[in-house]
Amino acid sequence: MTRRKLIGGIGTGLAAVAISPVLGSPATPQPAATTQAPAAPQSPATSPNLQDPTTKYPKPPFNGQTQPWPGLAAKMDPRPDHGETSYRGSGRLSGRKALITGGDSGMGRAAAIAFAREGADVAINYYPTEEPDAREVIELIRAEGRKAIAIPGDLREEAFCRKLVEEAVSALGGLDIVVNNAGRQQSHASILDISTEQFDWTMKTNIYAPFWIIKAALPHLQPGSVIIGTTSEQAYDPSPDLYDYAQTKAATMNYIKSLAKQLGPKGIRVNGVAPGPIWTPLQVSGGATQEKLKKFGGQTPLGRPGQPAELASIYVQLAAESGSYATGQVYGSSGGAGQP
Numbered sequence: 001m002t003r004r005k006l007i008g009g010i011g012t013g014l015a016a017v018a019i020s021p022v023l024g025s026p027a028t029p030q031p032a033a034t035t036q037a038p039a040a041p042q043s044p045a046t047s048p049n050l051q052d053p054t055t056k057y058p059k060p061p062f063n064g065q066t067q068p069w070p071g072l073a074a075k076m077d078p079r080p081d082h083g084e085t086s087y088r089g090s091g092r093l094s095g096r097k098a099l100i101t102g103g104d105s106g107m108g109r110a111a112a113i114a115f116a117r118e119g120a121d122v123a124i125n126y127y128p129t130e131e132p133d134a135r136e137v138i139e140l141i142r143a144e145g146r147k148a149i150a151i152p153g154d155l156r157e158e159a160f161c162r163k164l165v166e167e168a169v170s171a172l173g174g175l176d177i178v179v180n181n182a183g184r185q186q187s188h189a190s191i192l193d194i195s196t197e198q199f200d201w202t203m204k205t206n207i208y209a210p211f212w213i214i215k216a217a218l219p220h221l222q223p224g225s226v227i228i229g230t231t232s233e234q235a236y237d238p239s240p241d242l243y244d245y246a247q248t249k250a251a252t253m254n255y256i257k258s259l260a261k262q263l264g265p266k267g268i269r270v271n272g273v274a275p276g277p278i279w280t281p282l283q284v285s286g287g288a289t290q291e292k293l294k295k296f297g298g299q300t301p302l303g304r305p306g307q308p309a310e311l312a313s314i315y316v317q318l319a320a321e322s323g324s325y326a327t328g329q330v331y332g333s334s335g336g337a338g339q340p
Contacts, residue, residue: 053302054302054303054304057081057279057304057305057306057307057310058078058279058304059297059298059303059304060294060295060296060297060298060304060305061294061295061298062077062078062293062294062295062296063077063294064290064293064294065077065284065293066284066285066286066290067281067284067285068129068285069184069186069285069286070127070129070130070184070281070282070285071105071281071282071284071285072105072130072132072133072281073104073105073106073109073133073280073281074132074133074136076279076281076284078279080105080106080279080280080307080308081307081308081309082105082106082109082110082113082307082308082309082312083110083113083114083308083309083312084113084140086309087110087113087114087117087309087312088117089114089116089117089118089119089144090118091118091119092118092119092316092320092321092322093115093118093119093120093177093316093319093320094118094119094120095119095120096115096118096119096120096121096176096177096319097120097121097168097172097173097174097175097176097177098111098112098115098120098121098122098123098172098175098176098177098178098179098319099122099123099124099125099164099165099168099172099175099177099178099179099213099217100112100115100122100123100124100125100179100181101124101125101126101155101164101179101180101181101182101209101213102125102126102181102182102183102230103122103123103124103125103126103134103137103179103181104124104126104127104130104133104134104137105130105133105280105281105308106181106278106280106281106282106308107181107230107273107275107278107280107308107311107312107315108124108179108181108182108230109133109137109308110308110309110311110312110315111179111181111311111312111315111316112124112137112140112141113137113140113141113312114312114313114315114316115177115315115316115319116140116141116144116146116148117144118316118320119146120146120177120319121146121147121148121149121172121173122141122146122147122148122149123148123149123150123151123167123168123171123172124137124138124148124149124150124151125151125152125153125155125164125182126150126152126182127152127153127154127182128152128153128154130152131152134150134152135150138150147171147172149167149168149171149172151164151167151168155182155204155205155208155209155213156201156204156205156208156209158208158212161209161212161213161216162212162216164213164216165213165216165217165220166216169220174220175217175220175221175225176221176222176224176225176226177225177226177228177319178213178214178217178221178225178226178227178228179227179228179229179230179315180209180210180213180214180227180228180229180230180252181228181229181230182205182206182209183205183206183230183245183248183282184201184202184205184206184245185202185242185245185282185286185287186198186202186244186245186286186287187241187242187286187287187288187289187292188241188242188243188244189240189241191243194243194244198244199244202244202245202248203244203248206245206248206249206251206252207248207251207252210229210252210255211255214227214259218268221268222267223266223267223268224267224268224321224324225267225268225269226268226269226270226271226318226319227259227263227268227269227270227271228270228271228272228273228315228318228319229252229253229255229256229270229271229272229273230252230272230273230275231249231250231252231253231256231272231273231274231330232245232246232249232252232274232275232276233274233275233276233332233334233337233338233339234246234249234250235249235250235252235253235274236250236253236274236338236339237338237339238250241289241292242287245287249274252272253272253274253330256270256271256272256328256330257328257330260327260328260329261328264327264328269318269323269324269326269327270327270328271318271323271326271327271328271329271330271331272329272330272331273311273314273315273318273330273331273332273333274330274331274332274333274334274338274339275306275311275332275333275334276297276300276306276332276333276334276335276337276338277296277297277299277300277305277306277334277335277337278305278306278307278308278311279296279297279305279306279307279308280308283296297335299337300334300335300336300337301335301336301337302335302336304335305335306333306334306335310333311333314331314333317331318331
């Protein structure tokens with residue numbers, strides 16, 4: 001047999017196997033053609049880490065409640081979340097030294113907890129009657145193995161503001177983060193209801209104190225240091241019953257932008273946080289009427305007030321080296337309402 005005939009015979013045999021059933025096996029019956037129903041659409045996979053922001057925290061209506069100024073977070077119903085159990089750090093502020101006014105509650109407390117869990121040593125200032133809240137913060141900071149310094153006092157006194165900075169620098173071994181967060185907010189239906197004494201109290205707490213503290217701190221701040229102010233949506237869209245408070249928050253926004261230009265060439269960054277309606281003791285100690293308190297935050301697109309814990313990461317970002325190109329900026333967090 002020639003090679004050509006051999007190759008041809010093999011090819012013919014293979015083709016026959018491919019198209020014929022195996023010898024002795026019955027042909028497999030083919031099912032009749034049927035029309036398949038379209039598959040039901042699959043729901044998109046949901047990440048177990050996703051949370052609906054509209055239901056993540058309590059929504060109005062809230063119970064009516066009042067406390068003497070400046071109020072305690074521990075006595076609020078519901079109690080605010082400052083990140084006590086939820087904030088997780090990653091060393092972003094390792095070795096840093098921070099002074100935070102109003103560090104016993106609200107955004108100041110949230111920032112203090114977050115800073116400590118990011119590796120910073122923290123000194124907090126607070127009004128003397130806020131000692132119970134402040135003790136809790138000090139314990140949380142120390143639980144992270146960081147230095148925690150408590151410095152109570154009245155920010156309306158220039159001498160105390162200077163002493164505050166001196167004590168913080170001495171106890172922490174330096175200073176490179178200053179957070180001017182403490183504030184006084186009182187609701188008044190009319191300008192005629194605000195006495196000169198009350199107006200002066202708000203101005204000195206919210207405007208004079210940061211002025212005195214920054215002046216005292218600047219000689220200790222090296223390039224890379226940061227100053228953070230807490231302003232408010234009230235700076236951009238003031239409520240009629242917060243005449244004096246809203247003015248101070250507009251002034252805070254302005255000094256942030258002005259000081260950023262002045263200190264930028266020295267390598268010191270200045271930024272701000274502008275919260276919307278946040279659930280803090282400011283509201284239950286005269287900052288809101290009982291009518292407003294019961295539906296507090298309900299007017300926002302998310303339908304609820306924010307919690308201090310939801311702003312903690314903003315303060316961290318503004319203080320961290322990763323935010324080194326941000327200065328003169330105001331970061332808003334208002335549940336979809338207000339500005340910026």
